[in-house]
Amino acid sequence: MGTHASDAMHDKQPVITEPSPQTPIAAQLPDNLRCIRDRVGHSADIIIRESSFAALGKPMAVVYTDGLVDVTVINDFIMRTLLTASAPLDGDQDPIAVVAATMLAVGEISVLTNMEQVFDHVLSGDAAIFIGGSTSALSAGTKGWKDRGVSETSVETVVRGPREAFSESIRTNTALIRRKIKDPNLWLESFKIGDVTKTDVAMMYLRGVAKDSLVAEARSRLLKIKIDGIFESSNIEEMIQDQQLTIFPTLYNSERPDVIAMELTKGKIAILVDGTPFVLVAPALFATFLKASEDYYHRFDISTLLRILRYAGFVVALSAPSLYVAITTFHQEMIPTQLLISLSAQREGIPFPAFVEALIMEGTFEVLREAALRMPRSIGSALSFVGTLVIGQAAVEAGIISAAMVIVVAITAICSFVFPSYDLSNAIRILRFPLMALAASFGLIGIFIGTLLIIMHLNSLQSFGIPYLSPFAPLELAKQKDAFLRLPFRKLFNRIRVMKDRA
Amino acid sequence: MNEQLTPRQLMILVAYFIIGTTILVVPSALAAEAKQSAWILQLAGTGSGLMLIALYVQVFKRNANSNLFQINERLFGRWIGKGISLTIALLVFVFCAQVLYYIGRFVTTQIMPDTPSEAIHVLFIITVVVGMRMGIPSIARTAEIYFPWVLLLFIFFILFIMPDIRVNQLLPAGEFESMSLVRGALQVMSYSFLPMFVTFASLNAAYDWRSSMAKAFVYGTLLSGVMLTVLVMVSTMVLGPDNTTTQLYPTYVVARKINVGNFLQRVEVIVAFLWFILIFIKLILYFDVVIMGIAETFRITKHAKTLTVPVGLLIAIFSAVVYPDYVYQQEWDNTTWVAVALLIGLAYPIALLFLSLFRKRKAAAK
Amino acid sequence: MAAVIVLLLTVSIAALELPRLWTGGAKKAVLLYVCMMAAGNVAFAARSFGYALPNPSDWMRVGLAPMTEALTRLGLIAS
Structure with a gap:
């Protein structure tokens, strides 16, 4: 199996691969090369450079994938070394081992013993070196493909903090x-x-x-x-x-x-x-999704407040339309009288009950949101602006929807972007609709039942064995300093403690 | 690890259970007995409750790590034990139906008169079934999550109602006959404490018996005792003793009176949320007794969760049967209920205690 | 009618639950489940046709009558 000569220098574990049928490397070089050419179907980007190994006078070939390798390394450090190696070797020493040990000026080297490994390495960007007469091959680390490089984050932007983002490599x-x-x-x-x-x-x-x-x-x-x-x-x-x-x-x-x-x-x-x-x-855990990295880059006072705002935004994004529907349909007595009068004046000519209004608006908004993702950038922002404002305004004036509903939907939409995690906001988008249905059928009781079901569900979830709503339930007071509030750094990062393995 | 209840969760569950249906039913009963001194009865009830808790904890401790039904089989022998377990399961089944009835009647008379109570029954029983399937640890955690909000709501309730409190409604204090005290305390015990034994015993396997667990019971009792006493006092002070007697749900009527700056009015539904959480937990704890009782008796504990749907269905159906009308309910609650509660909350645990001691002595003698 | 809807619902829920149980070897659970579901459906149908269901509270009232007597006489219950 491949011995990684570089293991002693790096603290890395060996590559874990799946076992596969083993095609041995033939002693005759032409057999190996034919095998390679057949397997890749003579693909034009798999380059096979045949030449002669100077030190032994044996045929030699270097196989690599054009586009995945850094050609300079191959030319300067592999080809040149092997083509001009002078010191003659004993015939009975394995040439591959000698080359590996003494001749290649390349950082990563591994000895390959079967063709599957050769394909793995070549197709990952390494160069495989075959020497006629040897039943193993050598892989040299020559990876060097075009990368997007380290660029700015597009999805998670911050006001203060590093802007680097990962790349695809x-x-x-x-x-x-x-x-x-x-x-x-x-x-x-x-x-x-x-x-x-x-x-x-x-x-x-x-x-x-x-x-x-x-x-x-x-x-x-x-x-x-x-x-x-x-x-x-x-x-x-x-x-x-x-x-x-x-x-x-x-x-x-x-x-x-x-x-x-x-x-x-x-x-x-x-x-x-x-x-x-x-x-x-x-x-x-749930608390992880409601944190933003910025919490740690600003002072603790503003971070705590912003975090509380985020939690409030979460609740609003989930339940605002449902609350509106429930209160205006079942519990009008809760609304202060002045507001009630203006609300009912607005709803005067609307043909739909509040629930249908809410469904229409929310549905329209979801459609707009999806469409905005796929529109070409030039049209995108203009159209979504137009969509929400103009359509909303037009709908109100046409008497299809009440202005209050538009406001509620707008607030909901804005709040659903307050928390940084896209996955969680997807969950909210889905949950909003059943909650609205419950609100329309049972009023605030319905919302109560809905939130109860959601909380019970969240409590039954685990992430790698840890209850999803920790540290809120079960309540661990020690962890509270970073879950909801954000206490000053002196209290947070005491030191990185070693955690004992709990059963 | 996830199956254990923490002491804090236990305390919260105990507190919820004690307040649960009691808050809906008991204040008017207490006011009927002692008029303006109803709160003293509540205190007496809480005190006797503490003594009952002491008895229960003794039984729990001596039978640690086994739930009620396993205890039955162990102490009474296999078949009598199973019979008793099944009887308890059936009794608590009726309790479930009754609690569902209370919820339905509360909602349909006070909040949404146009909704048929069957719809409310179905809604709540579905939630109970779903909750039960997620397991008691999830329920305990849910109770924990709601706890700060329960406290907050309670405090706001009291705060907002302060302007309407007239302390002189509590006078003259202490004017009641001693039998009223006993009867009032008994009412409190039948709703809050006596059913606790079978309910929390069926969870016994999930306790890790350290002293903090016993303390959890005590703290839960004290906390709920304070809350209940305050609530009874407040409803007497705001409504007056006669009104408290005649109203179906005096605390709810008090909540109706909240009026903050003419802006925050008629927010009694929010206060109702408080009762709903508590009653829901009580209902689901009762439900757990029924499910575990049947599962243990027929030895299908691993698949107990599948029983939830049929039992839920039956409870929903019987919730419309169990109290044919209001008069029946009042009659039954005042008489038979007390008898049942005393049976399963006093006689039964005492019997279990004796049997546990007896068995221990026999085992020690060998 | 309501009874038919309930029957359909219970059958569909059973279809989701039971196959897993049966092949998992929990025959007793399946039996109990089917019995109780059947009882529930019968009870619901009976109610929707107007037959009165037996009331367990009645049984308890009758069964515990001696005890309630004693308690009333002791004054612990005020009727």
């Missing part, structure tokens, strides 16, 4: 995290998941801070994944989350290194997937 991403945490306890385990895509997936954690049981559990779940292709971290998310029927997310994701680094220092694990800038964090 997993190595860039792990590097970005290492820039934030320079502790040798930051361990990285890598996996190849996906039978066809063989996507690189890495799990990072701070050893000693993250619970061993959590790490073991995450590792076993990742190893259990059986799927053809992994294209996005959401594919991984679906496969490793706790098996429960829920619309609420139980794994957090972010495209910002500082967020991920902060979560790592709290004892969570990060799962990076090659090909996507969105990195997963496990376990993720």
Whole structure:
């Protein structure tokens, strides 16, 4: 199996791959090359450079994928070295081993023993070196493809704080995290998941801070994944989350290194997937989704207030239309008299009951929201502006909808963007409608039942074994200082303590 | 780990249970007995409740880690034990139907008169069934989440009603005959404390018996005792003793009077939320007794959750049967209910205590 | 009619629950479930046709009559 000569220098675990049928490397070079050409169907971007190994006078070939490799490394450090190597070797020493040990001026080297490994490495961007007469091959790390580079975040913007975002290359991403945490306890385990895509997936954690049981559990779940292709971290998310029927997310994701680094220092694990800038964090509790990284970049007083605002926004986004429908339909006595008069004047000519109004408006708004995502950028903002304002205004004047309803829907929409997590706001979007139905049938009692059902459901959820609504229930007073309020740093980051493994 | 109740959760569940249906039914009964001194009766009830709790805790402690039905089989022998378990399950089944009836009647008479009470029954029983399927730990956590809001609502209720309080309505204090005291305390005990035994015993397996658990019972009792006494006092002070007697739901009528600056008016539904949470928890705890009772008797504890739907259906149907009309309800609540409560809340635990001691002595003698 | 709707609902819920139980080996649970659902449906149908259902509170009242007598005589209950 591949021995990684670089293992001694890095603190990384060996690559964990799935066992596959082993095609041995033939001693005759032409056989190997024919095998390769047949397997890739003579693909024009798999380059095979044949030449002669100077030191032994044997034929040699270098195989690599054009576009995935840094050609300079191949030309200067592999081709040149091997073509001009002078010192003659004994015939009985394995040339590959000697080359590996003494001749290649390349950082990552591994010895390959079967063709499947050769394909894995070549198709990942390494160069495979064959020498006639040897039944192993050498893989040299020559990865160098075009990357988007480290750019600004588009989805999670902050007023104050770093603007870097992850890119699609997993190595860039792990590097970005290492820039934030320079502790040798930051361990990285890598996996190849996906039978066809063989996507690189890495799990990072701070050893000693993250619970061993959590790490073991995450590792076993990742190893259990059986799927053809992994294209996005959401594919991984679906496969490793706790098996429960829920619309609420139980794994957090972010495209910002500082967020991920902060979560790592709290004892969570990060799962990076090659090909996507969105990195997963496990376990993720309800409180996690209502935090923004900015909470830690501003003073604690404003952060606490903003957090409370966010929780209030969450409640409003979920229940505002339902409350409006319930109170105007069943409990008019609760509205102060002046307001009641103007409300009923507004609803005077409206043909629909409040519930239908709410449904129409909410439905229209959802449609607009989806459409705005897919419109080309040039038209996008103008059209959504037009859509909401003008259509709303026109509908009010046409007497289809009351102005109060438009206001309620607008407030709901704005509040649903207050909390940073897109997954959670999706859950809210879905839940709003059943809640409206309950409100329309049973008034405030209906809303009571609806919220009770939602809370009971949330309480039955777990993220990697931890109750979803911790630290609110079961109540852990020690953790309260960062859940709802945000106390000053002196009280938060005492030191990163080692957590004992609890059963 | 997730199956254990924390002491805090236990305290909250105890407090909710005690206030539960009591708050709807008892204040007018107490006012009928002792007019303006109703709150003294409530205090007496809470005091006797504490003694009952002491008895229950003794039984729980000596039979730790087994729930009520396992205790029955162990102490009474297999078949008599099963018979008793089943009887208890059936009794509590009737209680469930009654609680559902109370909720339905409260909502349809006070909040939404046009809604048929069957609809409310169905709504609540569906919620109970769904909640039960999520397990008692989830329910306990839900109770914990609602707890700060329950307290907050209660405090705001009292605060907003302060302007309407006339303390002189409490005078003359202490004018009641001693039998009234006993009867009032007994009423409080039958609603709040006597049913507690079977309810919390069926959860006994989930307790981790340290001293903090016993304290949880005491704190829960004290907290709810304070809340109930305050509520009874407030309704006497705001409505006057005669009105408190005649009103169906005196505390709700008090909530109706809240008027903050002519802006916050008629917000009694919010206060009703308070009662709903408490009653819901009580209902679901009763429901747990029924389900676990049947499951243990027939030995299908692993699949107990499947029983929830049929039992829920039956409860919903019987909730319309169990109290044919209001007169029947008053009659039954005042007489048979007290008898039943005393039976399962006093005689039964005492019997269990003796049997536990007896068995221990026999085991020690061997 | 309401009874038919209830029957349909219970059958659909049963269809969701029972197969998993049956193959999981919980035969007793399935039996209990079916019995109780049947009882529930029968009771509901009976009610919607106007037959009065037996009232368990009545049974309790009758069964505990001696005790209620004693309690009333003791003055612990005020009728």
